[in-house]
Amino acid sequence: MRDLVVHYDTPLGAVKATDAVSFSLGAGERLGIAGESGSGKTTMALAILRLIKPPGRIAAGEIWLQDVDLMALSPEAMRQVRLARIALIPQGSMNSLNPVTRIKEQILDALRDHDVRISRRQGQERVRELLESVGLRPEVADMFPHELSGGMKQRVCIAIAISLRPRVIIADEPTSALDVVVQKQVMETLAKVQQDLRAAVILIGHDMGLMAQFVDRLGVMYAGKLVEISPVRDIFTGPLHPYTRMLIASLPSFEEKGTFRGIPGLLPLLRDLPPGCAFHPRCPHAFDRCQRDEPRPREIQPGSWASCHLL
Amino acid sequence: MAHAAWRYARRNLSLVVGIVLLGLLALFVGIGHLVVDTSKSRPLSAPAIRPPSADHPFGTDRQGRDLLATMVAGTPLTLRIGFIAGFLGVGVGSILGFVSAYYRGAVDSVIRGIVDIGLTVPGLLVLIIIAVSLRKGLTVDQMALIVASLAWLNPARTVRAQVLSMRERGYVEVARLSGMSGPEIIVKELMPNLLPYLAATLVNAVSAAILASIGLEVLGLGPIDSPTLGMTLYWVNFNAALINGWWWWWLAPIVIILVVFLGLFFLTVGLDEIANPRLRRAI
Amino acid sequence: MTPLLEARRVTKIFGGGLFERASVLALENFSLAVDAERPLITAVVGESGSGKTTLARLLLGLTAPTRGDVLYQGRDLQSMSRADWRAFRRDVQVIFQDPYEVYNPFYRVDHVLTTPVAKFHLAPSRAGARALIEDVLRAVGLRPEETLGRFPHQLSGGQRQRVMVARALLLKPRLILADEPVSMVDASLRATILGSLRSINAERGISIVYITHDLATAYQISDRIIVLYRGAVAEAGDVELVVKQPRHPYTQLLLSSIPRASAERTWLTERTGASVGRQDGESAGCRFAVRCPSAMSRCREAPPPLFQTDRHRVVACYLHADAPAQPIEAP
Numbered sequence: 013m014r015d016l017v018v019h020y021d022t023p024l025g026a027v028k029a030t031d032a033v034s035f036s037l038g039a040g041e042r043l044g045i046a047g048e049s050g051s052g053k054t055t056m057a058l059a060i061l062r063l064i065k066p067p068g069r070i071a072a073g074e075i076w077l078q079d080v081d082l083m084a085l086s087p088e089a090m091r092q093v094r095l096a097r098i099a100l101i102p103q104g105s106m107n108s109l110n111p112v113t114r115i116k117e118q119i120l121d122a123l124r125d126h127d128v129r130i131s132r133r134q135g136q137e138r139v140r141e142l143l144e145s146v147g148l149r150p151e152v153a154d155m156f157p158h159e160l161s162g163g164m165k166q167r168v169c170i171a172i173a174i175s176l177r178p179r180v181i182i183a184d185e186p187t188s189a190l191d192v193v194v195q196k197q198v199m200e201t202l203a204k205v206q207q208d209l210r211a212a213v214i215l216i217g218h219d220m221g222l223m224a225q226f227v228d229r230l231g232v233m234y235a236g237k238l239v240e241i242s243p244v245r246d247i248f249t250g251p252l253h254p255y256t257r258m259l260i261a262s263l264p265s266f267e268e269k270g271t272f273r274g275i276p277g278l279l280p281l282l283r284d285l286p287p288g289c290a291f292h293p294r295c296p297h298a299f300d301r302c303q304r305d306e307p308r309p310r311e312i313q314p315g316s317w318a319s320c321h322l323l
Numbered sequence: 324m325a326h327a328a329w330r331y332a333r334r335n336l337s338l339v340v341g342i343v344l345l346g347l348l349a350l351f352v353g354i355g356h357l358v359v360d361t362s363k364s365r366p367l368s369a370p371a372i373r374p375p376s377a378d379h380p381f382g383t384d385r386q387g388r389d390l391l392a393t394m395v396a397g398t399p400l401t402l403r404i405g406f407i408a409g410f411l412g413v414g415v416g417s418i419l420g421f422v423s424a425y426y427r428g429a430v431d432s433v434i435r436g437i438v439d440i441g442l443t444v445p446g447l448l449v450l451i452i453i454a455v456s457l458r459k460g461l462t463v464d465q466m467a468l469i470v471a472s473l474a475w476l477n478p479a480r481t482v483r484a485q486v487l488s489m490r491e492r493g494y495v496e497v498a499r500l501s502g503m504s505g506p507e508i509i510v511k512e513l514m515p516n517l518l519p520y521l522a523a524t525l526v527n528a529v530s531a532a533i534l535a536s537i538g539l540e541v542l543g544l545g546p547i548d549s550p551t552l553g554m555t556l557y558w559v560n561f562n563a564a565l566i567n568g569w570w571w572w573w574l575a576p577i578v579i580i581l582v583v584f585l586g587l588f589f590l591t592v593g594l595d596e597i598a599n600p601r602l603r604r605a606i
Numbered sequence: 607m608t609p610l611l612e613a614r615r616v617t618k619i620f621g622g623g624l625f626e627r628a629s630v631l632a633l634e635n636f637s638l639a640v641d642a643e644r645p646l647i648t649a650v651v652g653e654s655g656s657g658k659t660t661l662a663r664l665l666l667g668l669t670a671p672t673r674g675d676v677l678y679q680g681r682d683l684q685s686m687s688r689a690d691w692r693a694f695r696r697d698v699q700v701i702f703q704d705p706y707e708v709y710n711p712f713y714r715v716d717h718v719l720t721t722p723v724a725k726f727h728l729a730p731s732r733a734g735a736r737a738l739i740e741d742v743l744r745a746v747g748l749r750p751e752e753t754l755g756r757f758p759h760q761l762s763g764g765q766r767q768r769v770m771v772a773r774a775l776l777l778k779p780r781l782i783l784a785d786e787p788v789s790m791v792d793a794s795l796r797a798t799i800l801g802s803l804r805s806i807n808a809e810r811g812i813s814i815v816y817i818t819h820d821l822a823t824a825y826q827i828s829d830r831i832i833v834l835y836r837g838a839v840a841e842a843g844d845v846e847l848v849v850k851q852p853r854h855p856y857t858q859l860l861l862s863s864i865p866r867a868s869a870e871r872t873w874l875t876e877r878t879g880a881s882v883g884r885q886d887g888e889s890a891g892c893r894f895a896v897r898c899p900s901a902m903s904r905c906r907e908a909p910p911p912l913f914q915t916d917r918h919r920v921v922a923c924y925l926h927a928d929a930p931a932q933p934i935e936a937p
Binding site for chain 3: 048049162191192193195196199200203218219220221222223224225226244245248249258259260262263264265266269270272273274275276278279
């Protein structure tokens with residue numbers, strides 16, 4: 013992704029939901045995009061699949077899948093890319109399963125939508141395979157969504173996402189509504205299918221602990237901008253951007269008890285961003301340049317990029 | 324401020340159209356009362372069966388009424404029936420709806436039972452029976468009360484449904500824990516959020532009431548001596564004006580009734596858009 | 607010393623009436639005492655279906671127990687007088703999970719603060735009321751000039767939740783029940799709210815019952831902890847003991863399932879041995895037996911009592927049957 017800019021047109025002018033976001037994803041790599049509400053992470057995921065609907069629009073930027081510029085594709089070609097090459101597990105997808113259709117129908121629907129011609133028997137076999145790959149019993153195929161638990165529903169969504177063997181899986185907050193024990197199981201499933209397909213995964217979320225334990229590289233978004241992106245180990249041993257640093261410090265840990273280090277101030281409204289660096293009102297190290305110039309991403313160490321005037 | 328109003332007007336065209344139509348009607352009646360002599364709406368004020376002319380811009384009817392005067396005098400009467408019946412109906416209906424939904428239990432069962440049964444009985448039939456039994460010289464206001472007697476049923480049901488979903492809201496719980504009593508919660512917490520919805524229901528009720536009253540009047544069950552729109556149509560019917568080719572007699576009331584209903588319809592659609600929480604600007 | 611608020615062997619069963627198919631045992635034989643003298647922070651930790659929401663409602667008197675009692679200063683909630691209820695509603699305050707739902711969108715946020723002041727006659731005059739409100743807002747770290755006069759949608763989730771905490775303080779309660787107060791608040795704002803709760807407890811002597819699914823925040827803020835599993839207490843006691851040396855298999859499972867925000871990666875590779883089965887219907891014994899890697903035959907026969915393995919901790923598990931058994935939880 014290069015310099016992606018997504019605008020939302022409001023009566024008061026265009027609001028930049030994402031601003032000049034760039035990153036690259038290697039084959040089989042796990043990339044995490046972490047951010048709080050309003051950071052633009054879901055918008056970015058939707059943009060990759062060109063699912064931004066009016067009043068939003070992709071104002072600028074390129075998205076390359078191997079050697080194909082997704083922005084240049086026709087709508088029909090893009091539709092083919094979705095699910096077959098890049099799959100999305102949207103936020104809240106486990107609650108978006110059709111309540112009156114059996115699971116196997118919903119999986120087959122996805123296949124049929126992509127003109128996969130298979131006989132009934134082949135279809136049943138495929139469904140069974142998919143359910144097995146996500147650790148679900150074959151009987152689940154004949155069940156309805158309400159008969160399944162949250163974790164099982166989410167795994168069905170993963171099964172649908174991998175049904176056409178995509179190269180990239182984007183999972184947007186896949187476990188935020190799940191209990192912590194179930195979360196681990198779902199993430200284990202995601203890791204397994206990723207290995208089976210040798211696909212790349214983009215995990216979007218706000219749980220830094222989950223990111224730390226799952227992804228290879230982590231990007232941190234704030235107010236629509238990617239403020240830091242580095243190998244995950246480096247982020248947790250030596251975060252570069254003040255926001256990353258303060259965010260990690262505010263997380264409750266099992267080591268230190270009783271210290272509460274929240275980030276003062278509020279998340280900025282995208283339609284009313286502060287001038288210069290969007291984080292400067294809350295940053296304890298801000299100096300006068302931070303109010304004037306927006307920092308650009310720079311490679312601070314090999315493989316680690318951050319946007320901050322201090323670096 | 325004006326700019327915001329203009330922008331909203333563009334989004335909610337129905338509301339604007341509705342207001343404009345009803346506004347024109349109000350102008351018609353208002354200016355009409357100043358310019359036209361409404362006593363000419365009584366029989367024998369003018370020569371009978373005259374097509375529109377300079378003296379009688381809307382023509383005259385068989386009993387010698389000047390039709391322009393009739394329209395100017397009669398429109399507000401018809402509207403008045405609608406408003407009285409509509410307001411009464413929504414007022415009584417919403418109170419019962421609030422009480423029924425908030426307190427549940429036996430009260431709810433009783434009210435709900437009456438409403439459910441009442442709504443299945445054909446309303447016009449009931450109104451006809453009532454009107455026929457009260458036959459001695461109906462006035463406009465008595466007409467309104469007759470229609471109101473049934474107009475409260477629908478608002479009671481719809482308000483109850485709305486309140487049922489609202490009473491589980493967090494802020495109702497907080498209000499209760501803050502020491503508010505039941506009636507206080509209804510008035511201070513629930514009702515303000517229902518105002519747009521109540522407004523839409525009100526316009527609906529007025530519309531339905533006008534229709535019901537015209538229906539009764541056309542059947543001859545209305546206030547015989549009043550020049551209401553419905554009564555005019557009754558006389559149109561009685562005198563076979565259609566067959567006789569006296570087009571000016573039935574055209575005027577029909578056009579006005581059309582404007583009334585179209586205006587109220589667009590107003591309802593416009594208000595619905597405000598009342599619909601999905602379109603309300605949150606966060 | 608009569609506890610301020612006490613749940614005594616409370617059981618809550620939903621459904622099972624004439625027309626319903628199955629009943630749900632939401633909470634079983636649960637006991638908790640909030641001391642009147644020492645203001646502690648007690649965390650009740652459980653996942654969905656653990657019964658923690660039911661517990662909150664029982665403690666607030668919003669629902670009645672099927673068996674057992676909930677007592678306020680020794681008086682049963684179900685048979686209290688109106689005067690008692692008023693006193694109860696002042697002494698025990700709530701903070702709800704959802705900072706959006708608790709505000710009436712029609713009014714400014716001032717409304718949730720002015721209403722209790724008016725209803726409970728907390729201030730003699732308008733000026734007095736204003737001063738009181740500004741005072742509690744500052745106590746939670748908010749600036750009155752930036753908060754009052756705004757509509758709910760103009761404040762962030764974190765700010766809204768802090769206003770709710772401020773509202774809870776207005777009545778000078780002795781106990782605040784916080785039901786998942788930060789789960790719907792952004793990560794960077796959570797620590798501030800939790801810090802406020804901690805300082806409220808320390809500086810104003812207000813006890814707090816903190817209900818959550820998040821063990822990490824529960825550890826950060828509480829003195830003692832109760833771990834619930836499917837309506838029954840699995841383990842309870844001093845928070846350092848329970849979290850650092852968990853004895854119940856479920857507690858151990860919970861702790862190992864939490865992904866830590868550190869550079870060490872053991873989460874996905876660690877195997878815990880417990881399965882994630884769905885348990886339908888009632889079983890006679892320990893409710894965790896179906897998933898427990900150490901389940902023995904006696905576990906399926908009868909639910910284990912609470913064994914006091916340490917001075918300040920109890921575990922409901924037959925693995926520790928050598929310790930003395932306690933009928934009522936006593937941290």
